[in-house]
Amino acid sequence: MTIHRPAGRTGGRGRRAASLAALAFAACASPESGPASEDAAAGAGGVADLVILGGRVMDPETRLDAVRDVAVANGRITDIAEGGVAGRDTIDATGLVVAPGFVDLHAHGQDTVSAKLQALDGVTTALEMELGVYPVAEWVASREGTAPIHFGATVSHPGARTKLLAGFDVGHSVMTPPGEASPFEFDAVYGAIDDDQVLELNGLIASGLEEGGLGIGFGITYTPGASRTEIYRVFQLAAAQGAPAYVHIRGENSGGTLGAFQEVIANALATGASLHIVHMNSSADEMARMTLEMIRGARERGIDITTESYPYTAGSTRIESALFDPWEGRSDEEYGRLQWSGTPERLNAGSFRRYREQGGWVVIHGRSEETNEWIVAQPDVIIASDGIPYLYAAIHPRGAGTYSRVLGYYVRERGALSLMDALAKMTILPAQRVEGFAPVMARKGRVQVGADADIVVFDPETIIDRATYADPAAPSEGVMHLLVEGTAVVRDGGLVPGVYPGQAITSGTR
Numbered sequence: 001m002t003i004h005r006p007a008g009r010t011g012g013r014g015r016r017a018a019s020l021a022a023l024a025f026a027a028c029a030s031p032e033s034g035p036a037s038e039d040a041a042a043g044a045g046g047v048a049d050l051v052i053l054g055g056r057v058m059d060p061e062t063r064l065d066a067v068r069d070v071a072v073a074n075g076r077i078t079d080i081a082e083g084g085v086a087g088r089d090t091i092d093a094t095g096l097v098v099a100p101g102f103v104d105l106h107a108h109g110q111d112t113v114s115a116k117l118q119a120l121d122g123v124t125t126a127l128e129m130e131l132g133v134y135p136v137a138e139w140v141a142s143r144e145g146t147a148p149i150h151f152g153a154t155v156s157h158p159g160a161r162t163k164l165l166a167g168f169d170v171g172h173s174v175m176t177p178p179g180e181a182s183p184f185e186f187d188a189v190y191g192a193i194d195d196d197q198v199l200e201l202n203g204l205i206a207s208g209l210e211e212g213g214l215g216i217g218f219g220i221t222y223t224p225g226a227s228r229t230e231i232y233r234v235f236q237l238a239a240a241q242g243a244p245a246y247v248h249i250r251g252e253n254s255g256g257t258l259g260a261f262q263e264v265i266a267n268a269l270a271t272g273a274s275l276h277i278v279h280m281n282s283s284a285d286e287m288a289r290m291t292l293e294m295i296r297g298a299r300e301r302g303i304d305i306t307t308e309s310y311p312y313t314a315g316s317t318r319i320e321s322a323l324f325d326p327w328e329g330r331s332d333e334e335y336g337r338l339q340w341s342g343t344p345e346r347l348n349a350g351s352f353r354r355y356r357e358q359g360g361w362v363v364i365h366g367r368s369e370e371t372n373e374w375i376v377a378q379p380d381v382i383i384a385s386d387g388i389p390y391l392y393a394a395i396h397p398r399g400a401g402t403y404s405r406v407l408g409y410y411v412r413e414r415g416a417l418s419l420m421d422a423l424a425k426m427t428i429l430p431a432q433r434v435e436g437f438a439p440v441m442a443r444k445g446r447v448q449v450g451a452d453a454d455i456v457v458f459d460p461e462t463i464i465d466r467a468t469y470a471d472p473a474a475p476s477e478g479v480m481h482l483l484v485e486g487t488a489v490v491r492d493g494g495l496v497p498g499v500y501p502g503q504a505i506t507s508g509t510r
Contacts, residue, residue, distance in 0.1 A: 048073045048087040049486060055093025055457060059100065059447040060424035070098055072453040075485035080449055091481055093457050099423050100445045101454035101482065102403050103430040105129045105246070105308060106278055106384035108174045109399045111391040115148045115502065117400040118387065119482050119489045120475040124454035125150040125444060125505060127434070129246040130278045130386070132217030133172050134159025136208045140504045147502030148489050150454070152438070154217035154246055155208030157234060161223060162188040164201050174318070175389050184321035190225040198230055202237045212506030214438055215244035221251035224322045232267050239273040243437060243507070246276045249283050251323050257287045265298050265305065274304040276433060279386050281309040281375050285367055288375050296380070306433050308384035309375045311405050313367040314469065316341065316388055316396040320359040327352065339363040339469065341395040361388065361395045363469060376406060377416040382433065383425045394473035401465025404476035408464035419460065440509045457481035
């Protein structure tokens with residue numbers, strides 16, 4: 001069996017079927033083989049910078065699952081062997097799992113505080129793909145030298161829309177300091193645009209792709225002024241640029257859940273754009289089985305489409321956003337599903353209106369754990385945190401505990417899915433989603449010779465999330481070591497101080 005590795009700047013059409021087949025069956029190629037490079041060979045035949053000794057090496061792409069030593073030099077994996085590898089430094093991984101570092105496609109927490117919590121949760125690459133950023137180049141520059149883990153973002157459709165209609169940049173759309181106006185409140189999210197303005201909008205987005213945006217990020221429910229025609233035209237741009245579309249579908253006031261899924265699937269079919277639907281769990285809720293059936297059907301018929309979920313029954317977003325427009329006039333029982341972040345307070349009609357005027361974050365409870373577990377167990381649904389920034393306040397546990405929760409609760413305690421399948425959903429599947437537009441990702445999400453040394457070493461018997469709705473910033477336990485391009489960010493279960501090896505992941509980078 002050949003593992004398909006696309007080259008060049010494409011949306012990755014056709015790759016997904018090959019990827020899923022590779023995960024369903026053991027690869028015939030040698031498990032220790034991988035993307036070769038001259039840089040990776042630099043340590044071969046000599047002494048490695050670091051050797052991870054005697055761990056259970058698990059690589060979901062090749063299905064390698066065996067006790068091996070893993071050698072690292074110059075930021076790459078240089079050898080995977082049964083012993084006899086020399087290194088200037090060593091990590092004893094006896095009894096531990098050595099896996100690719102986790103790739104999070106949906107990390108709003110693009111700041112150093114949030115990144116450190118994600119590192120303790122096993123994440124080596126955290127990308128802001130849903131709402132994205134605008135402008136891209138300035139945002140990338142602002143993060144350089146301050147990132148413990150790799151970072152990157154799409155071009156924000158809402159951000160470009162705000163630039164067009166309001167004339168200013170919103171930067172990172174959810175990273176709003178206390179006391180500043182939220183971009184979710186601006187009139188630009190409700191304003192309609194004509195055909196000429198759509199061309200201007202696409203020009204702004206295209207410039208963001210040239211600056212390194214990893215695709216186009218849509219928050220359609222947050223921009224009710226965006227017509228179906230406008231969204232379709234931006235999908236056309238995505239297809240023309242080979243840029244994946246990462247989409248938060250329309251909200252509940254748009255004609256129903258199925259209609260919202262059908263809109264973006266039809267857009268992908270008609271334009272040829274690659275499509276990733278974010279947080280299927282919160283978007284579909286109890287319609288998850290039907291919507292995943294639709295996604296799989298579209299994939300079987302040639303559409304490059306993927307989706308993701310986070311392992312919690314509660315979501316979170318800003319209460320002043322358009323998502324809550326349909327909530328006016330609901331019962332106190334319905335408002336009671338909302339928890340004011342950082343407090344135990346549940347809302348009622350009066351507090352809902354008051355907080356809408358004030359602005360801020362709420363936690364949205366009420367989804368079924370049975371459906372939640374079913375979604376987590378699906379082998380083709382990527383794990384992504386949708387983590388909220390921790391820079392200003394602790395809001396929701398998913399930014400700190402998503403990956404350890406899957407491994408500790410759903411794999412070990414519940415037996416809902418195998419360890420290998422869970423790791424695939426955290427590593428190779430998200431890496432393959434991105435690598436067609438950012439080829440550097442073809443070296444991530446893998447433990448193979450030549451791959452980047454983005455590696456997590458964890459204890460499968462103890463790994464667990466500790467973050468809760470009452471204490472959302474509690475670090476996970478069980479991640480013993482974490483390497484980002486060969487540099488230790490976590491060592492012996494604790495963060496290494498003053499280390500920032502994270503690099504920008506941008507479109508076209510190799």
